[in-house]
Amino acid sequence: MPELPEVETTRLGLLPHLLKRRITGVAVRDARLRWPVPADLAKNLTGQRIDDITRRGKYLLFDCGSGFLLAHLGMSGSLRYFDALPAPQKHDHVDIVLEKKGGMRFTDPRRFGTLLWIDGRQQCHPLLDGLGIEPLSADFNGAYLFAQSRNKRVNIKPFLMDAHVVVGVGNIYASESLFRAGIHPARMAGRISAARYDKLAAAVKETLQRALKAGGSSLRDYVRVNGDPGYFQFDAFVYERVGLPCRICGTPIKTVRQSQRTTFYCPSCQK
DNA sequence: CGAGAGTCCTGAAGGC
DNA sequence: TGCCTTCAGGACTCTC
Numbered sequence: 001m002p003e004l005p006e007v008e009t010t011r012l013g014l015l016p017h018l019l020k021r022r023i024t025g026v027a028v029r030d031a032r033l034r035w036p037v038p039a040d041l042a043k044n045l046t047g048q049r050i051d052d053i054t055r056r057g058k059y060l061l062f063d064c065g066s067g068f069l070l071a072h073l074g075m076s077g078s079l080r081y082f083d084a085l086p087a088p089q090k091h092d093h094v095d096i097v098l099e100k101k102g103g104m105r106f107t108d109p110r111r112f113g114t115l116l117w118i119d120g121r122q123q124c125h126p127l128l129d130g131l132g133i134e135p136l137s138a139d140f141n142g143a144y145l146f147a148q149s150r151n152k153r154v155n156i157k158p159f160l161m162d163a164h165v166v167v168g169v170g171n172i173y174a175s176e177s178l179f180r181a182g183i184h185p186a187r188m189a190g191r192i193s194a195a196r197y198d199k200l201a202a203a204v205k206e207t208l209q210r211a212l213k214a215g216g217s218s219l220r221d222y223v224r225v226n227g228d229p230g231y232f233q234f235d236a237f238v239y240e241r242v243g244l245p246c247r248i249c250g251t252p253i254k255t256v257r258q259s260q261r262t263t264f265y266c267p268s269c270q271k
Numbered sequence: 272c273g274a275g276a277g278t279c280c281t282g283a284a285g286g287c
Numbered sequence: 288t289g290c291c292t293t294c295a296g297g298a299c300t301c302t303c
Binding site: 032034074075076091108109110111112152153154158259260 | 273274275276277279280281282
């Protein structure tokens with residue numbers, strides 16, 4: 001599942017191939033994504049030149065001069081570049097065809113992803129409105145989390161996953177970060193001290209940065225080995241380790257269901 | 272208004 | 288062997 005590090009890795013991987021390239025066509029084989037791919041996407045993109053690719057949370061923005069292609073990978077989506085687009089297979093829903101035979105292909109079995117068009121020079125879209133701050137920015141720190149969490153009667157785990165607070169912290173990294181910070185996932189967000197939030201903010205940054213490095217290396221292995229986009233190189237402390245001994249203290253890792261999501265934690269290390 | 276539940280979708284995995 | 292159920296996941300949207 002693409003998390004922030006993988007979205008950023010995708011962005012960096014696409015940049016050298018797409019920058020300054022002209023779009024000569026768009027093939028939409030299945031428009032049924034999270035929101036329907038707009039019927040005029042091809043009309044808007046064709047003839048444009050890709051001037052930049054930026055990221056906001058888990059959204060990618062392709063700067064096309066007169067507007068932006070807004071993309072989200074959902075949980076099973078991928079964007080890949082080809083020097084020559086091969087014959088499409090199942091779930092290869094959209095191709096952005098470039099000059100000189102190149103192309104970017106959007107593949108998404110579960111169709112939770114998004115491809116939309118933003119007209120004009122402003123990166124404004126309802127989906128981007130109200131997004132929280134970037135976790136790797138200097139603005140994201142313990143003081144910010146402390147301020148945001150006051151009077152919140154929600155568990156810290158779903159609070160940390162709330163994209164209106166901070167973007168890009170999905171289920172994996174929320175569990176991992178809370179473990180690193182030694183905070184029990186069921187603690188009330190509004191009752192956690194400033195000092196503990198300092199530790200948590202640092203843990204989020206460290207977890208994401210570490211995954212960012214692993215994301216890059218696993219993408220290299222992706223080509224070399226078996227196509228698994230996976231986090232097999234990301235040595236999780238708790239994620240998907242239920243019943244296994246905690247890497248720090250040996251206590252079996254437990255799970256708890258929070259807001260329709262499984263949280264993994266060490267009942268001994270996290271208080 | 273805040274907090275929690277429901278929803279979209281497909282494929283993998285487990286039960287019988 | 289094969290069908291059925293459950294689960295996974297991001298994030299919008301609905302409900303209380």
